[in-house]
Amino acid sequence: MKNLEMLTYDELLVEFKNILKADGLKFTSQREAILSTLYENPQHFTSENLYMLVKQKHPELSVGIATVYRTLALLEENGLVSSISLGIQGKKFEIANKPHHDHLICESCGKIVEFENEKIEDLQHQIAKENGFVLTDHLMQLYGICTECQKNQSK
Amino acid sequence: MKNLEMLTYDELLVEFKNILKADGLKFTSQREAILSTLYENPQHFTSENLYMLVKQKHPELSVGIATVYRTLALLEENGLVSSISLGIQGKKFEIANKPHHDHLICESCGKIVEFENEKIEDLQHQIAKENGFVLTDHLMQLYGICTECQKNQSK
DNA sequence: TTACCATATGAATATCATTATCAAAAAAGG
């Protein structure tokens, strides 16, 4: 897979079109609307949230929730979007054109802070190696209470 | 919460009874069957898998799937059981009478290896602190291909 | 451009895991 870090939207679009063409799939206005909404709003979306925002940003288009699910799956399969599973809060998606990172999640308000830590990545590879695994991926989520929620709780 | 590491089954049972009593709840044969099955099979179970095993181990008992869900939630709330969320594979539960650990998961065969690494834990606390968070929990899962599956793939 | 055909779409329906409801059963405490 290509390295998608820090691509402009046009570059991302070219990449997407290439993937579609290679698979005999079609470039549609719905697919573009979903990709551009993700690009312009580099946050973490549930399928439902994204569906609502896409409809708001593209009122001229007819977009169904099923298409949002289908497109997110397609984008994720091809590495243009990544997801995290947040237990009860459900699955959230974000555009994958930024460097690898993990997530620090506030259990009170749901805020998500991204971070990356090379030392931990190194240790993870070491652990996998010790157990005879070839590492393909990892998931690291830290849960806590953010500064603001700490203040609110103590009131 | 008490430290539950390395308890014998009898000790765990006493702990469970104390929790129930403190909350005005009742000690039932279904609840005991579920706890003992988890204790005797220190693996990772989906609710469905555990339901089937409990019925197999205790054919004399009437046990419904709803009770398994309810009891797992109860045990988890009280720290006797811990769970991990495995994306498409669903949520899995295990007895929580062993030291804290994280999971290394084979993407091919689903095998789960447990490990613990103090250096990573330290780094996680440091990251949380840097971002103003009070850390309450974390989730770390490493995905890869285990030794055996590597062999099978190269055949 | 046009015509054709494969793919994509939205609406509706199905699915699947989990949760809630409720009448009957069982535990705890006198």
Add this chain to the structure above:
DNA sequence: CCTTTTTTGATAATGATATTCATATGGTAA
């Protein structure tokens, strides 16, 4: 034993995601 409260299993409800299907649309070859 009684009485009260909680628990139970069966079933229905829920909610997120996936599938179906008739129609619409994109890509392409002439």
